[in-house]
Amino acid sequence: MTDFSKMSRRDFLGFTGKAGLATLVASAVGTSFGMVQVAEAAGNARLTPFRFAILTDAHLYDIPDHKFDGILQKAVEDINAMNPPPDFVVYLGDIAQSGKRAELEKGRRILAKLKVPLKVIPGEHDWYLDMGKAWRDMYGSPTWSFDHKGVHFIGMNSILVRDFWTLKSLTPDERMGFMEELECHQCGLWGVRDEQLDWLKKDIKKLKPDTPVVVFTHSPLWDYYPRWNFQTEDAPQIREILSGFERVMAFHGHVHQVVYNRIGNLSSVGTLSTSWPWPYPGVELPFPGIRMNRVDPGDILDGLGTQYIDLEKEFSGVLHYQTWSDLLPEGVKKGVKL
Amino acid sequence: MKLNTKSRFIAFTTAAVAVTSLGLFVTGPAEARKPFTQDELAAQYKELLDTVKQGDELWHSAKLGKNGLACANCHPDAAAANPHTFPKFQPNLGQVIPLRDMINWCIQVPLEGQALDANSREMKALEAYAFYMHRGFKLKPGENTRQHPPVEVRSGPGYP
Numbered sequence: 251m252t253d254f255s256k257m258s259r260r261d262f263l264g265f266t267g268k269a270g271l272a273t274l275v276a277s278a279v280g281t282s283f284g285m286v287q288v289a290e291a292a293g294n295a296r297l298t299p300f301r302f303a304i305l306t307d308a309h310l311y312d313i314p315d316h317k318f319d320g321i322l323q324k325a326v327e328d329i330n331a332m333n334p335p336p337d338f339v340v341y342l343g344d345i346a347q348s349g350k351r352a353e354l355e356k357g358r359r360i361l362a363k364l365k366v367p368l369k370v371i372p373g374e375h376d377w378y379l380d381m382g383k384a385w386r387d388m389y390g391s392p393t394w395s396f397d398h399k400g401v402h403f404i405g406m407n408s409i410l411v412r413d414f415w416t417l418k419s420l421t422p423d424e425r426m427g428f429m430e431e432l433e434c435h436q437c438g439l440w441g442v443r444d445e446q447l448d449w450l451k452k453d454i455k456k457l458k459p460d461t462p463v464v465v466f467t468h469s470p471l472w473d474y475y476p477r478w479n480f481q482t483e484d485a486p487q488i489r490e491i492l493s494g495f496e497r498v499m500a501f502h503g504h505v506h507q508v509v510y511n512r513i514g515n516l517s518s519v520g521t522l523s524t525s526w527p528w529p530y531p532g533v534e535l536p537f538p539g540i541r542m543n544r545v546d547p548g549d550i551l552d553g554l555g556t557q558y559i560d561l562e563k564e565f566s567g568v569l570h571y572q573t574w575s576d577l578l579p580e581g582v583k584k585g586v587k588l
Numbered sequence: 589m590k591l592n593t594k595s596r597f598i599a600f601t602t603a604a605v606a607v608t609s610l611g612l613f614v615t616g617p618a619e620a621r622k623p624f625t626q627d628e629l630a631a632q633y634k635e636l637l638d639t640v641k642q643g644d645e646l647w648h649s650a651k652l653g654k655n656g657l658a659c660a661n662c663h664p665d666a667a668a669a670n671p672h673t674f675p676k677f678q679p680n681l682g683q684v685i686p687l688r689d690m691i692n693w694c695i696q697v698p699l700e701g702q703a704l705d706a707n708s709r710e711m712k713a714l715e716a717y718a719f720y721m722h723r724g725f726k727l728k729p730g731e732n733t734r735q736h737p738p739v740e741v742r743s744g745p746g747y748p
Contacts, residue, residue: 313655347656431664433665433741477665477742525661526657526661526662526698529668544735545735547693548697
């Protein structure tokens with residue numbers, strides 16, 4: 251297996267073969283002002299190159315020393331050992347399995363060991379026991395944006411379903427039980443809904459069309475497999491709101507697998523979990539070359555992992571899946587061009 | 589060819605016996621038992637679907653294991669359970685096994701539970717659910733290179 255934690259940025263750039271000298275120098279010295287100027291002088295720079303990492307879908311149970319605790323810890327240690335380190339980590343939802351405060355607290359304790367800042371959005375497993383109360387107590391608003399080194403980052407809560415519990419007089423536990431099943435046939439499709447669409451319109455209003463924009467949601471911003479909520483119902487509206495930008499990069503959790511799509515100006519990448527892998531549904535993948543191998547059930551770490559993204563100055567980039575088993579076809583091992 | 593009288597007689601008799609035998613062979617067993625009535629077929633199908641439903645509930649239940657996980661954590665809609673590829677050589681077990689042995693392996697290792705009796709009602713129900721979610725699939729015993737999605741499910745549990 252490849253030890254990605256020991257893989258330097260220089261190795262990575264060698265891989266892709268697109269490293270200009272200025273980029274190499276700029277990234278080697280980080281954000282030093284003088285060097286940034288060198289990088290910008292070399293091309294149409296829109297951002298200062300940097301790396302960020304993604305962790306997601308730990309699905310922690312309220313059971314002491316559960317095996318998923320150890321896998322999330324291992325992922326945190328891997329990210330802490332990265333050289334160069336990511337500027338920050340984004341967590342794409344489903345810290346908890348059953349929405350319990352104890353599960354979320356356990357996740358927070360493990361994630362607190364990250365040496366870099368963390369941004370979090372929720373998944374359905376975090377949310378439907380208490381309608382997000384415990385999650386909000388820990389992480390605040392699930393809708394946020396921030397700017398970093400020239401890039402505008404956006405996080406939204408994409409797992410909002412219509413009320414299916416009131417008419418049936420379901421208890422919070424029953425509601426959570428339904429939502430815990432991927433193939434829940436009572437729950438219906440989810441999305442970000444009008445309030446967040448309005449927020450998004452306002453949030454991007456003052457940005458120039460060439461601003462690099464990165465969007466995080468728990469679920470894909472395209473219709474992949476609605477049966478398993480591998481979709482976001484109002485993704486078409488989100489894509490329309492963001493259609494004025496030259497390029498948008500979107501990253502999502504929920505699918506526990508390697509998957510890629512591109513619609514208009516938006517590229518969308520799925521991420522590996524630290525709990526269990528999900529098989530591919532019975533639909534044709536839009537980019538069949540970007541997938542993971544068949545998972546070995548005998549290997550507890552197979553099908554799992556983390557990922558990091560290196561963004562380059564003209565808002566191109568490469569996503570690297572970091573795995574602990576022989577999960578990736580050769581082409582995907584080299585990274586997914588964004 | 590020209591046959592004499594005796595030969596003609598023998599040929600006729602042989603043919604007659606053959607026809608009679610054939611007739612018995614074709615009509616005999618079918619007449620020995622009447623077809624199932626629609627009511628009988630419906631009752632049999634209901635029994636099957638009840639078993640499939642029990643299997644569905646077990647498949648999605650954490651009670652088979654001790655760590656909160658269910659079969660459906662990794663196999664939603666019984667995806668990648670590949671029932672139609674058994675029996676096959678299972679590398680992690682080092683032998684040729686039927687589906688029920690793989691189900692028991694999943695209960696014991698990923699779910700950290702106790703293996704079911706292979707002839708138990710629970711095991712029959714789990715098998716029924718897995719197979720029913722792959723109805724119409726061609727049998728491919730031994731196939732060890734692919735993970736299959738189940739039948740296409742648009743709504744509901746995947747069975748009537």
